[in-house]
Amino acid sequence: xxxxxxxxxxxxxxxxxxxxxxxxxxxxxxxxxxxxxxxxxxxxxxxxxxxxxxxxxxxxxxxxxxxxxxxxxxxxxxxxxxxxxxxxxxxxxxxxxxxxxxxxxxxxxxxxxxxxxxxxxxxxxxxxxxxxxxxxxxxxxxxxxxxxxxxxxxxxxxxxxxxxxxxxxxxxxxxxxxxxxxxxxxxxxxxxxxxxxxxxxxxxxxxxxxxxxxxxxxxxxxxxxxxxxxxxxxxxxxxxxxxxxxxxxxxxxxxxxxxxxxxxxxxxxxxxxxxxxxxxxxxxxxxxxxxxxxxxxxxxxxxxxxxxxxxxxxxxxxxxxxxxxxxxxxxxxxxxxxxxxxxxxxxxxxxxxxxxxxxxxxxxxxxxxxxxxxxxxxxxxxxxxxxxxxxxxxxxxxxxxx
Amino acid sequence: xxxxxxxxxxxxxxxxxxxxxxxxxxxxxxxxxxxxxxxxxxxxxxxxxxxxxxxxxxxxxxxxxxxxxxxxxxxxxxxxxxxxxxxxxxxxxxxxxxxxxxxxxxxxxxxxxxxxxxxxxxxxxxxxxxxxxxxxxxxxxxxxxxxxxxxxxxxxxxxxxxxxxxxxxxxxxxxxxxxxxxxxxxxxxxxxxxxxxxxxxxxxxxxxxxxxxxxxxxxxxxxxxxxxxxxxxxxxxxxxxxxxxxxxxxxxxxxxxxxxxxxxxxxxxxx
Amino acid sequence: xxxxxxxxxxxxxxxxxxxxxxxxxxxxxxxxxxxxxxxxxxxxxxxxxxxxxxxxxxxxxxxxxxxxxxxxxxxxxxxxxxxxxxxxxxxxxxxxxxxxxxxxxxxxxxxxxxxxxxxxxxxxxxxxxxxxxxxxxxxxxxxxxxxxxxxxxxxxxxxxxxxxxxxxxxxxxxxxxxxxxxxxxxxxxxxxxxxxxxxxxxxxxxxxxxxxxxxxxxxxxxxxxxxxxxxxxxxxxxxxxxxxxxxxxxxxxxxxxxxxxxxxxxxxxxxxxxxxxxxxxxxxxxxxxxxxxxxxxxx
Numbered sequence: 004x005x006x007x008x009x010x011x012x013x014x015x016x017x018x019x020x021x022x023x024x025x026x027x028x029x030x031x032x033x034x035x036x037x038x039x040x041x042x043x044x045x046x047x048x049x050x051x052x053x054x055x056x057x058x059x060x061x062x063x064x065x066x067x068x069x070x071x072x073x074x075x076x077x078x079x080x081x082x083x084x085x086x087x088x089x090x091x092x093x094x095x096x097x098x099x100x101x102x103x104x105x106x107x108x109x110x111x112x113x114x115x116x117x118x119x120x121x122x123x124x125x126x127x128x129x130x131x132x133x134x135x136x137x138x139x140x141x142x143x144x145x146x147x148x149x150x151x152x153x154x155x156x157x158x159x160x161x162x163x164x165x166x167x168x169x170x171x172x173x174x175x176x177x178x179x180x181x182x183x184x185x186x187x188x189x190x191x192x193x194x195x196x197x198x199x200x201x202x203x204x205x206x207x208x209x210x211x212x213x214x215x216x217x218x219x220x221x222x223x224x225x226x227x228x229x230x231x232x233x234x235x236x237x238x239x240x241x242x243x244x245x246x247x248x249x250x251x252x253x254x255x256x257x258x259x260x261x262x263x264x265x266x267x268x269x270x271x272x273x274x275x276x277x278x279x280x281x282x283x284x285x286x287x288x289x290x291x292x293x294x295x296x297x298x299x300x301x302x303x304x305x306x307x308x309x310x311x312x313x314x315x316x317x318x319x320x321x322x323x324x325x326x327x328x329x330x331x332x333x334x335x336x337x338x339x340x341x342x343x344x345x346x347x348x349x350x351x352x353x354x355x356x357x358x359x360x361x362x363x364x365x366x367x368x369x370x371x372x373x374x375x376x377x378x379x380x381x382x383x384x385x386x387x388x389x390x391x392x393x394x395x396x397x398x399x400x401x402x403x404x405x
Numbered sequence: 406x407x408x409x410x411x412x413x414x415x416x417x418x419x420x421x422x423x424x425x426x427x428x429x430x431x432x433x434x435x436x437x438x439x440x441x442x443x444x445x446x447x448x449x450x451x452x453x454x455x456x457x458x459x460x461x462x463x464x465x466x467x468x469x470x471x472x473x474x475x476x477x478x479x480x481x482x483x484x485x486x487x488x489x490x491x492x493x494x495x496x497x498x499x500x501x502x503x504x505x506x507x508x509x510x511x512x513x514x515x516x517x518x519x520x521x522x523x524x525x526x527x528x529x530x531x532x533x534x535x536x537x538x539x540x541x542x543x544x545x546x547x548x549x550x551x552x553x554x555x556x557x558x559x560x561x562x563x564x565x566x567x568x569x570x571x572x573x574x575x576x577x578x579x580x581x582x583x584x585x586x587x588x589x590x591x592x593x594x595x596x597x598x599x600x601x602x603x604x605x606x607x608x609x610x611x612x613x614x615x616x617x618x619x620x621x622x623x624x625x626x627x628x629x630x631x632x633x634x635x636x637x638x639x640x641x642x643x644x645x646x647x648x649x650x651x652x653x654x655x656x657x658x659x660x661x662x663x664x665x666x667x668x669x670x671x672x673x674x675x676x
Numbered sequence: 677x678x679x680x681x682x683x684x685x686x687x688x689x690x691x692x693x694x695x696x697x698x699x700x701x702x703x704x705x706x707x708x709x710x711x712x713x714x715x716x717x718x719x720x721x722x723x724x725x726x727x728x729x730x731x732x733x734x735x736x737x738x739x740x741x742x743x744x745x746x747x748x749x750x751x752x753x754x755x756x757x758x759x760x761x762x763x764x765x766x767x768x769x770x771x772x773x774x775x776x777x778x779x780x781x782x783x784x785x786x787x788x789x790x791x792x793x794x795x796x797x798x799x800x801x802x803x804x805x806x807x808x809x810x811x812x813x814x815x816x817x818x819x820x821x822x823x824x825x826x827x828x829x830x831x832x833x834x835x836x837x838x839x840x841x842x843x844x845x846x847x848x849x850x851x852x853x854x855x856x857x858x859x860x861x862x863x864x865x866x867x868x869x870x871x872x873x874x875x876x877x878x879x880x881x882x883x884x885x886x887x888x889x890x891x892x893x894x895x896x897x898x899x900x901x902x903x904x905x906x907x908x909x910x911x912x913x914x915x916x917x918x919x920x921x922x923x924x925x926x927x928x929x930x931x932x933x934x935x936x937x938x939x940x941x942x943x944x945x946x947x948x949x950x951x952x953x954x955x956x957x958x959x960x961x962x963x964x965x966x967x968x969x970x971x972x973x974x975x
Binding site: 408409411413414417418420421422424425427428431439440441442443444482485486487489490492493494496497512513514515516517518519520521522523524526527542543545546547549550553578582603606607608609610614625626628629641644645647648651652655656658659663666667670 | 690693694695696697698700701703704705707708709711712715766769770773787788789790791793794795796797798800801802803805806808810811812813816819820847850851852855856901904907908910911914915929932933936937942945946949950952953956957960
Binding site: 017020021023024025067070079082083085086087088090 | 470474475477478481525529534535537538541613614615617618619630
């Protein structure tokens with residue numbers, strides 16, 4: 004009797020397990036679309052998604068909050084696309100992912116969907132950053148460009164050249180105040196900073212037309228040497244471990260004269276209490292005499308997955324969330340600069356319009372990783388600037404060779 | 406020498422448990438208390454909020470179910486296939502047995518990453534991405550070599566007389582296997598199953614790659630990839646609760662079956 | 677007693693016994709190994725639309741000049757050697773004095789085993805919290821005991837990050853090594869120890885002439901097993917440090933995984949993985965010559 008009971012429960016247990024396992028992949032809570040976003044600290048994205056779902060009844064769009072690190076979200080998207088599964092219908096897309104995702108066929112072509120009004124309102128550089136081989140794959144939402152923040156109570160006229168910057172920073176540096184802060188940690192932000200210095204000297208990383216690597220050049224070595232020379236002198240020794248927030252915090256607490264960072268810092272400073280907001284000014288990044296300032300272009304936008312089961316609905320959402328009114332809400336609550344000319348604060352416009360994008364190549368992730376590693380080695384003194392640029396150039400050429 | 410050893414054993418016992426205990430304590434603290442430096446030894450205002458959030462805002466119940474189903478079915482499948490093969494192997498000529506056993510152990514020689522991409526291709530082609538069977542089948546296979554090796558040793562010790570008697574009674578090979586050998590080997594089968602279950606529960610790399618939908622994730626991947634709600638803050642309380650929640654079933658399993666598990670692990674040594 | 681099965685009819689059925697296991701193994705293990713080997717000789721990337729172009733040993737040659745691959749080999753080797761050495765040293769010490777363990781109560785034994793049964797990925801999370809520079813309990817204890825003045829940024833500097841993953845790995849695997857060695861020790865015939873005692877030998881002599889030679893086969897097998905596992909480590913590093921800071925803890929598996937999933941360079945990643953297998957094979961063979969041959973000589 005007991006034996007039978009045990010047997011029956013075991014077999015039914017097995018049956019339950021099998022039934023569960025054969026249910027097949029769930030597409031989530033009913034038919035719906037999802038988008039993987041950065042962490043939504045201010046809640047503005049949740050609100051926007053809610054607004055959309057209410058205004059346009061239909062399959063709901065769901066917000067999935069991903070990890071803060073952009074690399075990790077890129078990998079999450081990649082893993083999902085590789086599986087040809089429609090885990091994410093809408094792609095919250097960084098500019099540096101566009102080439103890779105588009106080349107892999109993971110994003111839908113949105114070229115025909117851009118209205119004329121939008122075409123003139125969106126920043127041309129952002130439209131281009133969202134395109135690959137002439138086709139548009141990402142609708143712009145936000146733009147970003149590296150700028151130089153400075154203490155206008157200490158500095159009358161912001162520096163224009165690298166020498167001016169060093170001169171002023173050295174003169175104004177005190178025991179409690181560093182001269183110049185930048186992001187020197189081994190991550191994508193370092194590449195953004197380096198490019199500004201490199202291009203400010205007239206150099207280039209990878210030629211956009213020919214894909215030729217131009218890293219092994221006097222300008223590149225000059226750029227590395229410039230950054231190296233700041234470590235421990237006008238910049239803290241730990242600058243090689245700093246990311247955006249580390250440098251912003253120090254600057255906002257009055258700990259530095261100059262700060263290279265992204266425009267979101269401006270918004271946060273404006274909103275902070277205290278007198279700092281009246282003592283800070285923005286200027287374009289410095290450059291070598293005879294060259295031009297070269298802010299690195301950043302920016303995010305929305306694309307649609309090729310594997311989405313409801314691309315029409317996905318487009319509805321993308322079109323909605325990149326409208327003026329919606330972008331304005333995010334601008335208000337998060338301080339990001341929208342990619343629409345009509346919303347960009349006038350003081351930002353010149354910098355943002357002339358910002359220069361990073362190479363739009365499918366192998367960007369690997370090229371950036373190579374550059375980051377060698378830069379970090381040079382900046383921490385483990386290798387010479389010459390060797391770093393030579394090796395980085397060699398490895399990148401091997402990577403891009405056909 | 407002895408005294409040193411004994412002290413070390415006591416020390417290691419404490420060290421083995423302490424980190425887990427610390428997580429139990431941490432999981433009961435509020436975010437406010439977690440940010441205290443230095444950390445408090447006991448939670449001042451103990452709260453179950455972290456666990457609550459795990460099961461409501463995050464799909465923890467789902468992760469548990471997925472892990473359990475995948476681990477249970479893969480260990481069942483593994484034990485079934487392994488016992489059949491081991492029985493065949495135990496009754497084969499010693500020379501052939503040696504070759505087969507050696508080749509099986511060679512399989513354990515290849516790190517899982519060697520298998521990752523082609524297996525991913527296969528799973529994808531079979532439409533099993535984000536599907537429990539996309540992990541159940543691979544896990545059963547990966548546990549086969551050691552399971553077969555272990556069970557072959559065990560079956561080899563069953564005396565031939567039993568099978569002779571069965572033959573006399575007119576039972577076929579398969580019937581002998583199912584009605585006589587298997588029940589006799591229940592302890593060994595249980596051990597094998599348990600080790601296979603633990604392996605499947607703990608596996609990370611394939612689970613990370615093959616399951617990207619929230620609803621399909623296993624608990625190990627779920628905890629390891631828990632992300633915060635705020636851009637630069639890591640939810641330590643939530644993570645601690647996740648660690649405790651995902652470890653709890655395993656510790657329970659080990660507590661109840663520790664004798665078996667130890668026997669399974671040290672099988673090779675007992676030769 | 678002769679195996680009655682060999683005389684019975686229905687020998688063909690024997691093959692069926694092997695069938696389920698064989699099918700699973702071919703699908704999940706044999707085929708992928710062959711395919712990875714194939715990929716390693718091709719160029720299969722995003723650029724080629726994931727079609728495979730045969731390129732011979734080009735990927736392997738690329739490995740030779742890949743500084744990042746060299747670094748990961750170095751990291752993986754140091755991690756493996758240090759971790760496994762520590763595990764075996766500790767495991768051996770524990771096993772030598774472990775009679776009490778065998779008589780211990782179930783619950784205590786279970787807790788002892790707990791580190792080994794937990795998922796490595798969870799252990800990574802567990803130790804990351806303990807090693808946290810600001811809120812971690814380790815720094816709190818160290819500063820309280822005045823062993824250090826300022827909190828150590830465990831996961832932020834190369835050496836300490838390496839130490840952290842080694843500690844976590846040793847914590848997890850020592851119980852396993854301990855159990856295997858213990859079982860080996862308990863199989864040593866008592867008479868041999870008595871023989872040494874009669875000859876006037878002490879504890880060290882017993883160890884050197886009896887325990888160690890007997891343990892050697894178990895040591896060899898578990899050593900090889902652990903070396904392979906350690907060299908292939910992925911979960912711990914991926915979750916705890918991501919390979920950072922700046923690649924200081926990046927092991928070969930993490931680099932290969934990145935090359936597959938992030939760079940989408942399937943051919944090259946397959947070559948990386950192939951190189952690992954070759955290295956492991958050579959190492960095992962060398963160890964076999966060094967350790968087992970010696971054992972054969974002693975007995």
